[in-house]
Amino acid sequence: MSDIIEKTFASLPKLFSDGLRGSPREKNSPPRKIILGRGFQSFLTNVNLCRSREEEKTVVAHELKQIKESLNRTDVSQETVCELLCRLVYCHLIGYDVSSGFIHMIKLAQQGTGLEKRIGYLASVLLLHPDHELLLLLMNTIQKDLQSTNILDNCVALSAVCHLVHSDAGLISMMLPLVQKKLQHPRELVRMKAACCIRRFIRIAPSYQGHLQDNIRKLLYDKDPGVMSIGVQIHLQLLKSGVQTVDTLTSDLCSILQQIMNGSLPSSFEYHGIPLPWLQIDILRVLAILGQGNKQNSESMYPLLRDFLVKINMRQQMAYALMYECIVTITKIVPHRGLLKEASVRVKKFVTSTAYVLKYIGVKALTALIEVSPESITDCQMTVVELLDDPDQAIQSKTVDLLYSMANETNVKVVCSKLIERLDNPAGNSSKSELIDRILTLTEKYSGDAVWGYDVVLLILREERGSLPAGLVDRVFSHLTKYLKLPTDKTPASDVVQNIVKKSVQGMFQENCCKELVKIASWILSECSFLLKNMPDDKLMSLLQRQFLRRSLDTPTRLWILSCATSLLCGGVVKPGTLKEALKAMRDALTASPTKAPDFTLQQRLAECERLCGSPLTFDLNTLQLNPHQCDFTLSFLDDFVCADLEGDSKPYMHRNWRIPAVKDPLFSGFGVKPGSESITSDSSEKLTKSASSEPKNVNLRLEGVSRVWGEEGFLLAGPGETHDTQAPEKQRELEKKRELAAALFSGIHGNNKFDEQGELEDPWSQEVPLALDSTSLDWRSFDVKVVPRLDNSAEDPPSGNMDSPSRLVDLSELEKPNVSVFTHDTVVSVDEHETGCPPQDHQSDQLDHQSAHPQCMMGQGTGGTHGLEYHSREPPPLGPNDFSQDEGQQAGNEWTSLYEGVDSSGQTPQDNSSENIHILESGAYDITGSDTGEESLYSQFTVTSDNEGSAGQTDYSS
């Protein structure tokens, strides 16, 4: 009955679509094997025909019921079960509950053979959560299949193990012996899958490596490149968790990488002409860990890495991935100036690329690079400034990372202001907490200006935010404690503290600030209550009262406010009467507000405060009078100590005035004192110099707005204000602004003047230190010698950023730089684009020669210099000459469109010459049917390799 219905349904769409477009792909589609019968297809068709979610639900529910019924029948064949399970998987994919079929999947995996078994496994792996109880049944099957003599059964079981092991250590120990046995299997495919399982085990439970050391070592020297690459990955995993099993790992991996680069591994492992890129990247990652902080290891890598950078063929997308990984490795190992410079040249190409993907990677690479060599960024300042305003969120956020890592003493304020700007950006909500955390870290790290740091905090907390990092308030407190010192000594409070208090009061005026701000401000006010003496107490109290009565504040914050009021009272800043009035108002408001339950904590605290107002305990350090009868002013109790000390070799106490004058001439000591402050003590000599050096009437001048021309050390250089007056005309303001920003951002990063002096049009890729460094004459020392004089040069040059003066002065000197680099960027880029657009003829023939000589030399020849970094993005293939528009009405047609046409040549860019295509076809054209001759030949694809290398294969990798 149901069969008849299915058939009718199935024929409907056929009639329908045939009438419209005929069958779109009846020709030139190769014969393919379809497992699933009509039932499955008609089911899919029905589901896809549904117009609404409800309709789909009824169709699927009906289907699920049918599937369940037929699965439960006893006479159902395995083929049918296969098909029914596929329907279940599809139902699961579109979001329905299919738990009724679970047991049948496991049964099929157990009882089926060949394909049925695979389908059973596939469905189990896809549908069952690894903690599902039914999986225990599957484990039995897996164990049986692992012991089977059938290779395919082994493979499918190993895959299942890999997928199902998630956290269960018991499962690992159950499977481990069987998997270990498979590591010795003669077939590469089985060995590889077993190695994958081991990799997975170690990733989940690194402690197992103790049992596996022998196996792991052997994997690294396996004669099959595929198995070996997984061995390398396992070592990478181990190194990440801090274990090194092989002592000679560095030299071994270096020699493997060298062999790959020389093209001595089988060509079937090439990816678009690049041999074993995945393995190369894994080796680079391992090297990065091995070389980290290890000078000896790093030195053995330098020539190889250099060779790598030079030889890489930059016309494949994969090459960019390799290049990026190499740059990251260079930044991780013990730094080498020459390599870093090479890397920075390449990073610049990435960053200035027109492709977004490469820009993103470039910014990432630059972030890594800047940590080891800050000067490398001077080259791409303007690009970075432009990237900040990039429309793409992803790139923006990466640029923010970059900004964070390039912050230093000089530019930290500009960086922070940029980060705060980013904070107000409505998009990218998820990372705001992290961003705030970073800003705070910056203000703590470069804490030269405490007031500014506090300003930043206030700015962040200006409005209520949902996502604040945990412990923010405590961090701010512990940071501020350094500056807020109680006036136990007679020195007056510094400007810093005065400013901080002033800003706190201002902050309290804001009605919609964060509760964290209220906490911090009330803490500061209570700590520095002595500075608030001049403030009218009723105003202060009404300020606190208003904050207290804000609805959005929670109890802890209100308690903070109350304790602030208490300490103001104790400090004598607020009169008891004023406070009492305010407290009364607060209490009234609390009781009057229609909250559900009265807050007893607050009420208790309010009562305490009121009681305190009744009998104020004023405690003022300045007016504190001690009872003279209780004090021993002669300090007679110390006599014993003093005598004992004097009998030793200690010198007797000498009054300050009698001591030998310090380095500074006392004559000028008064200059540092700010006029107008009351710190002129009764010291007579100071008074003398004061009156002698300046007119008496000048003492009271207000000098706030006047710039200082004379300083302690002499004449101060021109201030920043003057240059801002001589600004460029109006039209250039935009660019000017960006340059200013760049100058401010990049101040303090001492640029290498070398770059700026170079001719603008010269391509840095081609004119680097000797490129013809062939693998036989690798001597990094000779290379190092070349770098050393350069270092000396730069030291002799008056470095522009080396002045210790405040930031503004540096800004001025650096203002010129961006101009130069802007133009170099522009010209270089345009030249590159031109050249990639139409490759010169001679270059083409050159390549042809190379091609015919040796297919492997692709790797060696392209330095990529003449071809700018242009990511030839593999756009979806053209939809055919007169194919469908992007019209929604033609979706059906679009689905028929070939997803991907001409894959073999797809990696090739349009301007690639034909010879390259031929090369790819030669190495990459496989004939599936040709290799289908039988199971035996299938897994012996490396017989050629192993024959060639024979027993030498083993030593080959290790030597």
Add this chain to the structure above:
Amino acid sequence: MQFMLLFSRQGKLRLQKWYIAHPDKLKKKITRELVALVLSRKPKMCSFLEWKDLKIVYKRYASLYFCCAIEAEDNELLTLEVIHRYVELLDKYFGSVCELDIIFNFEKAYFMLDELLLGGEVQETSKKNVLKAIAAQDLLQEESEEPKSLLEEMGFVSGT
């Protein structure tokens, strides 16, 4: 890699492979959010996204989006190449692959993916070897199937 999703331009899921254990509910939620996020991206933007603590790498091939979630320290460009390799493999196997091939033969697509990636990491980087492994599996199933199925002749009307 944490998971791989294939979905159409209309936001319909075509394939999902998870290398981490999440309950179904969470998987559905993640899928929904990601599909919406990726579909809202403009074509001129870069193929990488930061999403929660993961990085999303996506690429569109004709009407299908391939979308992978990787850890922070992974190489995004490399993931793009893994996607590309997968498409190449599908293309080689199905002739000229289209979305419908993947819908109707999704088990093949899964088998292929299992040969390429195992446990979330690249297993076999040689195209030839993957295809050989798949061909070996196909040999075992030849007899029971009808040689050419309805799919070849049948036109298919999309549901949206």
